[in-house]
Amino acid sequence: MNRELFSISVLFCLIAVIFIAGCTGDPKYNEQTKTPDDLVAYDSKNECMIPDATLDEKIGQMIMVGFRGFTADNDSQIADDIRDGRIGGVILFDRDVALNSSERNIKSPEQVLLLNSQLRGYAGEIPLFISVDQEGGKICRLRESYGFPAVSSAGYLGSMDNETITRDAGSILANTVKDAGFNMNFAPVVDLMVNPDSPAIGKLNRSFSKDPDVVSRNAGWIIDEHQKAGIITAIKHFPGHGSAMADSHAGFTDVTDSWSEEELIPYQILVDEGIPDMVMTAHIYNQNIDPDYPATLSEKTITGILRNRLGYDGVVITDAMDMGAIANNYGMKEALNLSINAGCDIILFANNIVYDERIAENATGLIKELIQEGEITEERINESYDRIIRLKMKYRMCE
Numbered sequence: 243m244n245r246e247l248f249s250i251s252v253l254f255c256l257i258a259v260i261f262i263a264g265c266t267g268d269p270k271y272n273e274q275t276k277t278p279d280d281l282v283a284y285d286s287k288n289e290c291m292i293p294d295a296t297l298d299e300k301i302g303q304m305i306m307v308g309f310r311g312f313t314a315d316n317d318s319q320i321a322d323d324i325r326d327g328r329i330g331g332v333i334l335f336d337r338d339v340a341l342n343s344s345e346r347n348i349k350s351p352e353q354v355l356l357l358n359s360q361l362r363g364y365a366g367e368i369p370l371f372i373s374v375d376q377e378g379g380k381i382c383r384l385r386e387s388y389g390f391p392a393v394s395s396a397g398y399l400g401s402m403d404n405e406t407i408t409r410d411a412g413s414i415l416a417n418t419v420k421d422a423g424f425n426m427n428f429a430p431v432v433d434l435m436v437n438p439d440s441p442a443i444g445k446l447n448r449s450f451s452k453d454p455d456v457v458s459r460n461a462g463w464i465i466d467e468h469q470k471a472g473i474i475t476a477i478k479h480f481p482g483h484g485s486a487m488a489d490s491h492a493g494f495t496d497v498t499d500s501w502s503e504e505e506l507i508p509y510q511i512l513v514d515e516g517i518p519d520m521v522m523t524a525h526i527y528n529q530n531i532d533p534d535y536p537a538t539l540s541e542k543t544i545t546g547i548l549r550n551r552l553g554y555d556g557v558v559i560t561d562a563m564d565m566g567a568i569a570n571n572y573g574m575k576e577a578l579n580l581s582i583n584a585g586c587d588i589i590l591f592a593n594n595i596v597y598d599e600r601i602a603e604n605a606t607g608l609i610k611e612l613i614q615e616g617e618i619t620e621e622r623i624n625e626s627y628d629r630i631i632r633l634k635m636k637y638r639m640c641e
Contacts, residue, residue: 335592
């Protein structure tokens with residue numbers, strides 16, 4: 243009898259210990275999860291169920307758009323697009339290129355936080371990607387002049403190649419983004435500094451180095467600091483924009499004679515280590531890889547190299563589809579068809595170089611047409627939806 247009582251006592255003690263551990267946990271982790279709406283670092287012990295969705299909702303998750311306004315009022319187009327499931331994410335800018343104006347979405351930390359809170363509130367069960375380009379150096383939408391902290395460029399960090407310095411910069415970037423209400427940062431750049439005079443990369447000091455090991459090492463530190471803060475990152479621009487002598491924002495960008503296999507190394511290293519949350523494509527053309535299409539629209543590049551050869555099965559997002567390299571050469575329907583069949587999961591419309599208030603409605607309508615016409619299969623849509631939802635669930639608590 244005494245032996246039985248002892249066993250029962252031990253059992254109750256074990257249950258009590260497990261209960262207490264489950265309620266308290268790591269204080270740093272609890273600090274990250276104060277509100278249920280916040281996206282947080284993933285606990286691999288949690289298994290999240292993918293929400294059921296209609297075909298229209300799955301298509302909507304594949305669309306990310308930019309919009310105009312310092313606020314997102316209840317009757318605004320962007321509020322309707324979020325509520326009605328036409329988009330799965332938004333991107334904010336500090337300048338409106340089409341209007342050549344500094345009035346777009348960002349003017350102060352307080353204003354941005356309120357705007358992002360409004361946007362988040364319109365989403366249903368599936369959380370909204372709320373993204374920004376905050377690389378450090380010259381590419382910062384959350385600028386020091388608006389009241390945000392400044393951060394050194396990738397070029398400077400790579401030249402130092404110091405873990406403490408880079409991690410400090412990554413922490414500032416991540417917490418700046420987080421404190422402003424974002425959950426995604428389109429950084430870091432892992433393009434090699436092949437050509438220091440490259441107008442989109444080298445001249446802006448957006449690359450860590452010409453050495454792929456320096457690039458992958460520093461990018462890994464930056465990503466790790468973001469993941470600690472619960473911020474999704476996107477490495478860019480696949481398969482490498484660092485040798486380009488043209489800017490794909492403006493038009494056709496051919497790297498056939500300048501690109502090399504070495505530019506894939508940072509992607510291979512980071513993918514092998516399971517680090518990237520997301521990969522952004524480049525609108526560059528390389529005849530040696532695909533004689534017909536630029537990378538964003540190329541199945542040979544996205545599926546052939548990134549997915550099959552490098553083994554990446556995460557989310558792929560296009561660079562902005564309204565950039566000249568795509569918009570000047572392809573109609574929207576053709577570009578959507580090609581990019582989705584190439585293996586891209588999220589189609590980004592920055593909606594900035596040119597502006598279309600109903601871009602989400604137009605894009606989702608065209609994708610649905612392509613499905614009805616048999617150009618895109620529902621299975622292909624399901625693949626992208628699963629990747630997107632798994633990433634979203636990875637960065638939030640399972641209830």
